[in-house]
Amino acid sequence: MRLAWSNITHDRVRFAVTVLGISCAVFLMIFQGSILLGFLRAASKIIDSTGADLWIAGRGVQCFEFAVPIERRFADLARGIPGVRNTRRICISLVQFRKIDGSQQQVALIGADTDSGARLPIPPLAGSAAGSPSGSSMTVGPQAVVVDSSNAEMLDIPLRLPLDVEINNQRARVVGRTSGFGSFLGSPYVFTSYSDASRYVGLPADQTMFILVHVQPGFEIERVKRELQARLPSVEVSTREEFSRRAQIYWTSQTGAGGAILAAAVLGFFIGLTVVSQAIYSTTMEHIEEFATLKALGASSGYMVRVIVAQALLAGLAGYLLGVLITNPMIRAARPHIPWISTPWWLPAGVIVPALAMCALASILSVKAAITVEPAKVFRA
Amino acid sequence: MPEHSLAVENASVSFGSGSTRVSALTGVSLQFAPSTLTLIMGPSGSGKTTLLSLLGCLLTPNEGSVFIQGRNTRLCSAREKSALRRQEIGFIFQAFRLFHSLSAIENVVIKSDISGDAHKHSRKHSRTLALDLLASLGLDGKMHLKPDDLSGGEKQRVAIARALISNPKILLADEPTAALDSNSGRQICEILRRLAKDQHHTVVIVSHDPRWTSFAGRTVLLQDGRVIEDRRN
Numbered sequence: 001m002r003l004a005w006s007n008i009t010h011d012r013v014r015f016a017v018t019v020l021g022i023s024c025a026v027f028l029m030i031f032q033g034s035i036l037l038g039f040l041r042a043a044s045k046i047i048d049s050t051g052a053d054l055w056i057a058g059r060g061v062q063c064f065e066f067a068v069p070i071e072r073r074f075a076d077l078a079r080g081i082p083g084v085r086n087t088r089r090i091c092i093s094l095v096q097f098r099k100i101d102g103s104q105q106q107v108a109l110i111g112a113d114t115d116s117g118a119r120l121p122i123p124p125l126a127g128s129a130a131g132s133p134s135g136s137s138m139t140v141g142p143q144a145v146v147v148d149s150s151n152a153e154m155l156d157i158p159l160r161l162p163l164d165v166e167i168n169n170q171r172a173r174v175v176g177r178t179s180g181f182g183s184f185l186g187s188p189y190v191f192t193s194y195s196d197a198s199r200y201v202g203l204p205a206d207q208t209m210f211i212l213v214h215v216q217p218g219f220e221i222e223r224v225k226r227e228l229q230a231r232l233p234s235v236e237v238s239t240r241e242e243f244s245r246r247a248q249i250y251w252t253s254q255t256g257a258g259g260a261i262l263a264a265a266v267l268g269f270f271i272g273l274t275v276v277s278q279a280i281y282s283t284t285m286e287h288i289e290e291f292a293t294l295k296a297l298g299a300s301s302g303y304m305v306r307v308i309v310a311q312a313l314l315a316g317l318a319g320y321l322l323g324v325l326i327t328n329p330m331i332r333a334a335r336p337h338i339p340w341i342s343t344p345w346w347l348p349a350g351v352i353v354p355a356l357a358m359c360a361l362a363s364i365l366s367v368k369a370a371i372t373v374e375p376a377k378v379f380r381a
Numbered sequence: 382m383p384e385h386s387l388a389v390e391n392a393s394v395s396f397g398s399g400s401t402r403v404s405a406l407t408g409v410s411l412q413f414a415p416s417t418l419t420l421i422m423g424p425s426g427s428g429k430t431t432l433l434s435l436l437g438c439l440l441t442p443n444e445g446s447v448f449i450q451g452r453n454t455r456l457c458s459a460r461e462k463s464a465l466r467r468q469e470i471g472f473i474f475q476a477f478r479l480f481h482s483l484s485a486i487e488n489v490v491i492k493s494d495i496s497g498d499a500h501k502h503s504r505k506h507s508r509t510l511a512l513d514l515l516a517s518l519g520l521d522g523k524m525h526l527k528p529d530d531l532s533g534g535e536k537q538r539v540a541i542a543r544a545l546i547s548n549p550k551i552l553l554a555d556e557p558t559a560a561l562d563s564n565s566g567r568q569i570c571e572i573l574r575r576l577a578k579d580q581h582h583t584v585v586i587v588s589h590d591p592r593w594t595s596f597a598g599r600t601v602l603l604q605d606g607r608v609i610e611d612r613r614n
Contacts, residue, residue, distance in 0.1 A: 003491060006482030293478040296439060297543075298467030299495045300460065376439040378478055379430045379555045 004310035007287055015315070018279035022319020023326055025272020025358065029351050030327045030343065031334075032265035036252070038342035039261060042184040043251035044244035045340075046110065049181075050090070050117035052212030053221045054228065055243045059236050062254070063247035065108065065185060067092055067209035070235050075211045081227050083219030088113040089194050091209040093201040094187060098166035099156040107155070107190045108183060109145075109167060111197020116212055121146050121178035121191045143172050143196055148181040150339035151188030167200045182339025184251075213237075269358055272319075276362035280312050284366035288373055295375040304370050308363045316359030323355070324348045385412040385448070386550050386583040387436060392445030394431050394606075405431040406606040408445070415550065418577040418584040420593045423603035429587040430555060432603065436585060437470055437553050438462040450550065467496045471544025473573075475556035477536040479528040479543075485535075486511050486524040489542045496547045507546070514542040518572065534565025541572060552576060554586045558593075570596045 009015050041048075046064050047055070056078065058068035075087040090112040097107040112122055123144035145167070147157055155174075157163060163174040167190070183189045192200070203209070215224050221239055229237040238246065252258020284291070294304055331343050394406040406428045413419055413436075421429050434440040435447050438454050447454045449465050457465065466472075479488045489511035490504070515524055518538040528536055537557060544552055554573065558566035574596040577584040586593060594600060594614065602610035 002487060003480060003483060003494075006480070006487075010482035289478070290480050293474075293480075294495065295463075296437070296466065296472055296478075297492060297495055298463045298465070298470075300463055303495055376434045378439075378472070378474055378476075379434060 001310050004307045005314055007290075007307070008283060008311045008315055011283070011286075014279060014283065018276065018283075018315045019319045019322055021275030021279065022272055022316055022355065022359065023323035025268045025275065026320050026323025026351055026355050027326045027330065028268025028271065029265050029354060030323065030348050031330065032261055032268060033347050033351065034331060034341050034343040035338065036258060036261045036265065037344065037347065038338065038340040039184055039258060040248045040252060041342050042182070042340035044247045045181060046090075046092075046120070046189075047240060047244045047247055049119040050088075050112075050212055050240065051115075051119075051214065052088070052117065052240055053215040054213035054225055055238050055240060056211035056213060056228070056232065056235050057209075057238070057243070059234065061236065062250035064210070064243075065092060069203065069207040069209060070211070072206050072208045074232055074235060075208070077231060078211060078213055078228055081224060081231060083216050083224040084228075085214045085216040086115075087214070088116045088212040089208045089210070090116055090212060091194065091197055091201065091203060093197075093203075095168045095190075095200055097155060097188075097190060098169075100163065100165065101156060105155060106187045107167075108185055108187045109190050109192065109197055109200055111192050111194040111201075113194045113212075121176075121181060123175050123192060142193075143170075144175040144192065145172050145196075146176045146178050146191045147174055148183070148189055148339070149177045149179045150182035150336070152177060154188060168202075170200055172196070172200070184340050269354055272355070273358045273362055276312060276315065276319075276359050277365060279315070280308070280359075280363050281366045281369070283311065284308060284370055288369065289377065291370040292373045292375050292377040295371075295373060296378040301371045305367050308366050308370055309360055312359040312363035312366075313356055316356045319359075320352055320355045323351075386415050386450055387413040387585070388448040389432070389435060389442075390446045390448065392435055392442040392447065394428075394435065394440060394442050404606055406435070406442070409603075409606070409608055410445075411601060411608065411611070413551075413583050413585055415583050416577055416581045417598045418574055418586065418596060419599045419601060420597035421585065421587045421601045421603060422589065422593075426605075427603040428606040429603055431606075433553055433555055433585065433587050436551075437472060438465050467547065469549050469551055471547070471549040471552045473537070473540050473544050473552065473554035473557045475559045477528070477533075477540050477560075479536055479539060481528050484525045484527055485515060485520060485531065485539045488528070488539055489514060489546050492543045492546045511542065511546055514545055515539070518542055519568075532565070533561045534568060537561060537565070537569050538572070541569070545576075550581075550583060552582050552584045554584070554588075556588050556590070557586065558588065558590050563592075566590065566592060 056074060058070050061067055078084050078087050092108055092110050094106055095109045097105045099105060112120055114122060123146045147155055157174055161174055165172050165174055181189050215221050225237050225239060291304060334341055390410050392406055392409045395402055395404045397403050423429050435442055449469055454462060490507050493507040520535060520538055523535060558569050570592060573584055576582045597614055600612045600614060601608060
């Protein structure tokens with residue numbers, strides 16, 4: 001271990017470059033992992049924020065953002081199924097939001113019945129705290145909308161509210177801000193009541209987009225789902241978890257966005273692998289005569305492998321620590337631009353595994369060079 | 382061969398193949414007994430270093446055998462040869478072959494690490510042993526210096542301490558004084574002579590240096606890969 005540490009720190013400039021390369025790779029892996037995790041969470045954020053046990057959606061609907069209209073009477077039919085406590089409606093559509101300076105911005109308008117979910121930011125009653133979740137018996141202020149703080153600048157929303165705006169050329173009033181609902185679509189989310197949303201969107205009264213089903217306590221959700229699906233064969237009934245997972249898979253794999261983010265994280269791994277391989281290999285070749293000496297002195301192949309792998313892992317550990325230190329401020333700096341980025345504690349902690357694996361892999365070429373060196377070389381001056 | 386700690390028997394070594402084949406040693410047979418410092422001399426290309434490589438299990442002869450403490454190395458696996466080098470042989474090289482990133486004492490202790498002695502006895506014990514060895518070689522104040530901060534003679538004494546720490550019975554030295562001034566060279570000659578005479582090591586030295594003849598108990602002369610003279614001094 002002492003020899004390994006001395007070998008890699010003997011040339012301080014090379015050691016610094018190696019550690020920097022590894023820390024860049026670690027940073028990339030954590031940063032892209034945070035984007036991927038945040039993207040996954042954002043892709044199903046609205047679904048997960050509802051308290052619904054089951055979701056009824058049009059056939060083939062893969063995610064919340066791309067909904068198709070379904071008949072509103074399905075909600076009445078659903079309530080006739082044993083175990084269904086109540087149903088709520090929720091819809092989404094891209095609409096034009098006219099800012100105070102008269103310019104337009106496309107937004108994703110989400111309208112939901114009250115009681116759709118404790119975490120869903122339906123506009124509160126006038127006088128309630130802005131952004132607070134709607135209570136069970138709340139009525140929603142007319143034409144009231146709520147925006148996410150992260151999009152306030154884009155929508156020119158001042159700190160002082162309310163603010164009168166227009167949505168699809170109809171009057172609306174921004175009454176509050178919420179947080180944690182930064183949109184990953186490029187179009188900010190705007191929340192309002194179901195009735196106002198259907199009016200802004202022009203959704204016919206006999207249609208809706210999603211029906212949220214709450215199951216009575218004591219009833220098995222899967223069983224209620226099966227009965228609902230049998231009763232409503234023209235729509236798709238899913239549990240909240242199923243729909244949430246489907247949306248995540250859709251956004252990550254079918255749109256290519258997740259693939260691109262994942263590719264960047266994998267790229268980080270390979271950049272690191274290349275940098276460390278090159279650095280460890282050149283360190284080994286620089287010390288190849290010392291490895292020949294070790295071999296001549298009787299060192300086993302296992303001993304030499306341990307020295308080289310220890311070199312790689314020590315560099316990896318130093319690079320990992322620096323990478324984690326870099327990541328924290330970088331993610332803080334990125335948050336205003338990528339509000340949905342998410343870095344749970346276990347992500348940087350878990351990256352130590354690929355980081356060290358990368359370093360161990362990088363040492364393979366060096367190990368081969370060291371254990372095949374000709375020991376009789378030591379007699380040449 | 383119980384009376385000889387080291388022997389080669391009818392050993393031949395050649396390098397290359399076909400028309401480029403060069404014979405480095407031809408039918409060499411020699412025995413080396415404990416308490417004797419043997420000097421191997423000869424002109425460049427006479428096969429001195431090849432013979433030393435054979436004796437150190439760093440090369441395998443094309444024909445013939447090498448015996449270390451009675452064991453025929455031809456019958457040993459690579460792992461067993463490594464073990465023989467760790468336990469039975471101490472090497473001293475012309476170019477010292479110290480680890481530049483390690484201090485003098487670490488350069489000595491590393492042999493214990495390799496041999497597994499550091500774990501067997503404890504690293505502290507190995508360090509104490511290394512300190513004693515370096516002190517006995519006149520390096521008490523230089524234990525923590527790195528090789529680049531030592532003179533040639535000091536480096537060679539560190540290399541001797543490294544060769545001795547695992548208490549091998551055989552010491553093989555390749556031109557140990559070639560890179561040293563006359564005073565340092567004389568000190569090294571004296572140290573190796575004492576190791577042979579007082580501590581009963583089998584010491585084999587390859588050298589062009591004529592100073593060695595007065596320290597050696599035996600001189601072997603090689604020419605064109607053959608022993609042409611084997612003289613007791």
